[in-house]
Amino acid sequence: MDIKRVASATVILPVVGIILIWGNKYIVDITFCFMAMMCLHEYFKAFRTSGKANPLEWIGYFAAALIAGIHIIPMETALFAIGAILPISILVLFTNVISTNLKVTINDIAITLFGIAYIVLFVMFLPIIREMQNGKFLIWYVMWAAWGTDVMAYVIGKNFGKHKYLKISPNKTVEGTIGGTIGGILACLLYTIVCNQLWHLGFNYFYVAIIGLILSIVGQIGDLAASSIKRYTGIKDFSNLIPGHGGMLDRFDSVIFIAPFAYFLLKLLILL
Numbered sequence: 001m002d003i004k005r006v007a008s009a010t011v012i013l014p015v016v017g018i019i020l021i022w023g024n025k026y027i028v029d030i031t032f033c034f035m036a037m038m039c040l041h042e043y044f045k046a047f048r049t050s051g052k053a054n055p056l057e058w059i060g061y062f063a064a065a066l067i068a069g070i071h072i073i074p075m076e077t078a079l080f081a082i083g084a085i086l087p088i089s090i091l092v093l094f095t096n097v098i099s100t101n102l103k104v105t106i107n108d109i110a111i112t113l114f115g116i117a118y119i120v121l122f123v124m125f126l127p128i129i130r131e132m133q134n135g136k137f138l139i140w141y142v143m144w145a146a147w148g149t150d151v152m153a154y155v156i157g158k159n160f161g162k163h164k165y166l167k168i169s170p171n172k173t174v175e176g177t178i179g180g181t182i183g184g185i186l187a188c189l190l191y192t193i194v195c196n197q198l199w200h201l202g203f204n205y206f207y208v209a210i211i212g213l214i215l216s217i218v219g220q221i222g223d224l225a226a227s228s229i230k231r232y233t234g235i236k237d238f239s240n241l242i243p244g245h246g247g248m249l250d251r252f253d254s255v256i257f258i259a260p261f262a263y264f265l266l267k268l269l270i271l272l
Helices: 002-022 025-050 057-069 075-099 106-130 135-160 174-199 205-233 248-271
Strands: none
Touching: 002 025, 002 135, 025 057, 025 106, 025 205, 025 248, 057 075, 057 106, 075 106, 106 135, 106 248, 135 174, 135 205, 135 248, 174 205, 205 248
């Protein structure tokens, strides 16, 4: 399993790097659109196959498809469109409940709407961060906070973890959680040193440490959020798409959860 995890990571990281560093905004938008759709597919499948709900998948996929066009229209209009996604989705979902005479249940539309809010809206912040001032550098804080936390939590938890504390994710330990938080902070700080030395961005290390701390904690909550869905639907992984990691949502659950919080915190970093 360790070999599979490492091998998958050595493939994923360069691909993500090439897209985020050299891809234009349309390629980035399409990439995150694909990511959102894959995550939604795994999320919907978990509820459908477990019999917990029958989500209206086409509405979720339609919302996810909008990510591909975020930067085709002016950002002011795009933000307006993003804000309209939830109320329009609620309108369409309840229309299905009414038109099918309750064959589509409240539970079905609740799971659908939650998927749109949790995956689609959160993922939308990733291409938005990428197009911020210095966005090609800032987007990596999301990745390093998530991956630094994951790697250190895995290493520390596997080798030193003794105190388990959650039924949602029984392999998690107190030691791994603390190690993961430190790993997220260190990853962000090391990345900042590189950015400041090579590109003279002048990011404040104290603020970056605070951001790294918050994003690491948020990312770990995001990982547990995905685990709670898996426990509720009775699955171990969302899929076997990525050897050693599970599905797309298994691999990027922390990144997705971090994205909106990173957007607002990085906005403050720029202002400060």
